Amino acid sequence: MIDRCTALCLLLAACGAQEAGDQDMGPIESALDPEDRVSWPGLDRSDGRVIPFLRAFGEGVPAAYWFLGFGSRRTADSFWFCREGDASCPLDGHRRLDWSSLAGRPIFTRVPGDPDYSPFWRAWVVTVPPDYLPDSVKTIETLDSLTRAGVVRVEPFVLDFGELFGERIGPREVVLHCALALAGTLLENAGGEMPDGSGPILAPGRRRAWFEGRRVELFDFSETDGVLPAANDSEERALVRVANIYILWRACEGEPRPAICELPGLAAGDRRPVSERGLGQDITGDLDSGDTNNVTGSAPCELARLTERPYSPLWAPLAVDLPAGAGVGLIDTYADEARTDILSADDMFDMIAREGLGMPVEMREDETGNPVPGNDGKVLYNCPMVVREGFVPFPCEDNT
Numbered sequence: 001m002i003d004r005c006t007a008l009c010l011l012l013a014a015c016g017a018q019e020a021g022d023q024d025m026g027p028i029e030s031a032l033d034p035e036d037r038v039s040w041p042g043l044d045r046s047d048g049r050v051i052p053f054l055r056a057f058g059e060g061v062p063a064a065y066w067f068l069g070f071g072s073r074r075t076a077d078s079f080w081f082c083r084e085g086d087a088s089c090p091l092d093g094h095r096r097l098d099w100s101s102l103a104g105r106p107i108f109t110r111v112p113g114d115p116d117y118s119p120f121w122r123a124w125v126v127t128v129p130p131d132y133l134p135d136s137v138k139t140i141e142t143l144d145s146l147t148r149a150g151v152v153r154v155e156p157f158v159l160d161f162g163e164l165f166g167e168r169i170g171p172r173e174v175v176l177h178c179a180l181a182l183a184g185t186l187l188e189n190a191g192g193e194m195p196d197g198s199g200p201i202l203a204p205g206r207r208r209a210w211f212e213g214r215r216v217e218l219f220d221f222s223e224t225d226g227v228l229p230a231a232n233d234s235e236e237r238a239l240v241r242v243a244n245i246y247i248l249w250r251a252c253e254g255e256p257r258p259a260i261c262e263l264p265g266l267a268a269g270d271r272r273p274v275s276e277r278g279l280g281q282d283i284t285g286d287l288d289s290g291d292t293n294n295v296t297g298s299a300p301c302e303l304a305r306l307t308e309r310p311y312s313p314l315w316a317p318l319a320v321d322l323p324a325g326a327g328v329g330l331i332d333t334y335a336d337e338a339r340t341d342i343l344s345a346d347d348m349f350d351m352i353a354r355e356g357l358g359m360p361v362e363m364r365e366d367e368t369g370n371p372v373p374g375n376d377g378k379v380l381y382n383c384p385m386v387v388r389e390g391f392v393p394f395p396c397e398d399n400t
Helices: 003-015 034-039 138-147 347-354
Strands: 044-046 048-051 053-058 061-066 076-083 121-127 153-156 158-160 171-181 205-210 216-220 243-251 271-273 291-296 313-324
Touching: 138 153, 171 205, 243 347, 291 347, 313 347
Parallel strands: 053 291, 076 121, 243 313
Antiparallel strands: 044 048, 053 061, 121 153, 121 171, 158 171, 171 216, 205 216, 243 271, 243 291
């Protein structure tokens, strides 16, 4: 009888692979046209390509996140190779990807620019024989052949998530946040100081994977987010959960006319987002464009307001309109993040009640006033929050 190792070698040869398996087709950049770069996260600056770092507020303290662009609740497929008998692979005890246990790099099925690309991945575990040669399988075609031949076993990754802030989650399909990026792309301010002064920022690791035999790079946000349970409305495919983020806007009609309305800005003329990114302006005069008065409804391992949805790196923005004379200090009135009166969702809702303002409204446009296609007309942002070095996503008690 032919053993599985011999069968694996014969099958790889039959698939037209080299002796070591699928051919390495080189980096993904060699297959991209210059205009394809716009689909990948980050901005080209004089010092290289950078994923922007934006400051906000949440849970009563300054917060920040990386802006990776608009997102979607859909997921694409990813395949993670684990050796037979390794029950813990592919995660460590803190629900982060354990790259040391993986039998080679994973395979992703989409890249930015593809119609169904998503940086949120439905995870499949590929169980391989003990003698499997890491990275010998680099394409879905070969993986399919090995699966049909019974050499490897492919199963959806299901994890018992237990309870989350009092909600029973139970066993769910696993969603991973792995943002594919062009080689050399950096996370702005990674390793810098946390916005609340609590210590250095944890920089998610840069890793490599395969796409159609080509090498791709990624940021592994399981280090900060952990793995995510599929949303409870998932059906045929795992969907990503969302959390709330509140975008504060100043109305320009009324007296006194807010100073922010005199800025050129990119947004609609009758109101201005209290956001340097949305305005394309430096409101606070600190020579960058990363300050906002955005308020997150939750944070990793924290849910101070129980009516909010638990943290997810995929945010559903809600607009909060402030009349010109609203008696509240934000970064547009103080030009100073340290003096804002709105540091949390509780602060914001207290202000809404005190001033008799309208409740937050689901945004159908981005902060520059442009409609965003897809997602049933809804805007969704992929913005993983920064955490300090030493943070673990599970169990949260280990951070105290």
